[in-house]
Amino acid sequence: MLLKELREEVVRTGLRIAGSGLVQSTQGNISIVDRKQGLMAITPSGMNYDELSAADIVVTDLFGNIEDGERNPSTELPVHAYILRERDDINAIVHTHSPYATAMTLVNQEIPPVMIQLGEAVGGNVPIAPYTTGGQEKLGIVALDTMKDKNAVLLKNHGVIAVGPTLKRALFVAEMVEDTAKVYWIAKCMNMGEPESLSDETAAGVLERYKVRYGQKEG
Template sequence: MLYENERNIVLNACREMVKSNLTVGSWGNISMRTSDGNVVITPSGTNYSKSTAEDMVVTDLNGKIIDGDLKPSSERLMHYEIYRNRKDVMAIVHTHSIYSSVLSVTDDRIPPVTEDTAMLLGNGVNVSKYALTGTLELAKYVVEGLSSNNATIMKNHGAVSVGKDMERAIVASQVLEKSAKIFITAKLLGTVNVLPDQDVTELMKMSDNYLNQWKNWK
């Protein structure tokens, strides 16, 4: 099986996505860029609880299937467009998590409300413009919404998180959902205090060292 290790990483990320309640049913999709520039991506209409590593599809950045018997995710254009525009991104997690989806409907940007928001996601989480699912237009809007940050909320749709490896991408998606919940709850209580700009800049600088240290824990 081609890219066996990468396929297993994507499959395990799918299971973590379901375990973390970041999606329901077959919605959401995950991909990983290989060291030689190809993409391992979840198939369309995936039942993540029954999927195997062999079900994951290998394509190039133009969508040509290199290995796999199933059709790649319907959102593959979005994955390809992110990889083309963000050379630092090696993994992408697209979720339909509840609180992030609430903000996708209300069109509310998440400011840097907590330290982990700033460290993992960047200087806030933008809401990208709406376009029909699976289209190149949507893919371009998501890239625009991400900018140089590690997450964006997709208007009336869901959310996308990215990372330089799969572990970071998954953690970013978990922190995004946590941040969305905190932001919504704070708004209901009446006041949202945002971190100072200079502290956000410092926290973003700390991110890599923190995550490298965190990854060393067994």
């Protein structure tokens, strides 16, 4: 089986995003790339996360050509493939429909860095990409153009794309985006003034310190 370990990691991550409410039913999608082989593992289309096995995860090249797997890949395959081709610092993508973050796009409100955790995860605010029909490369182009060198972007009337050098990191980004959106919404509902944000410089600095000092060494 090609990319067996990565496929197993995708399955575990799917259980995490479903269990935490970042997606409902069969929504959202996950991918991770093996740069040496030029192949990626991506979730299949229309399957519940708690029913997935490693064999259900589809392996393609970075242009969307299927290399291994019997399932139909996610309809967002062109989006994942484009992003992974264009930014070699990104090795994993978690696309969610998390409710608070998605709700922000309905009122055209980007997520400001009101919590230090968002600085750690994204490096600043989370911008909104203009509405683009899903399932096509154009969405990846628009998303990446809006995201620039950050680690997350909101998709207008759609959801969130979170990225990282590892799947664990991309999942962390997705979780922090939703958590910050929720806290921001709560603060706004208090009607006690506009929630204060970190400065762009501070948020970017937090991200750099996080990369160096947070967590345990791998291996």
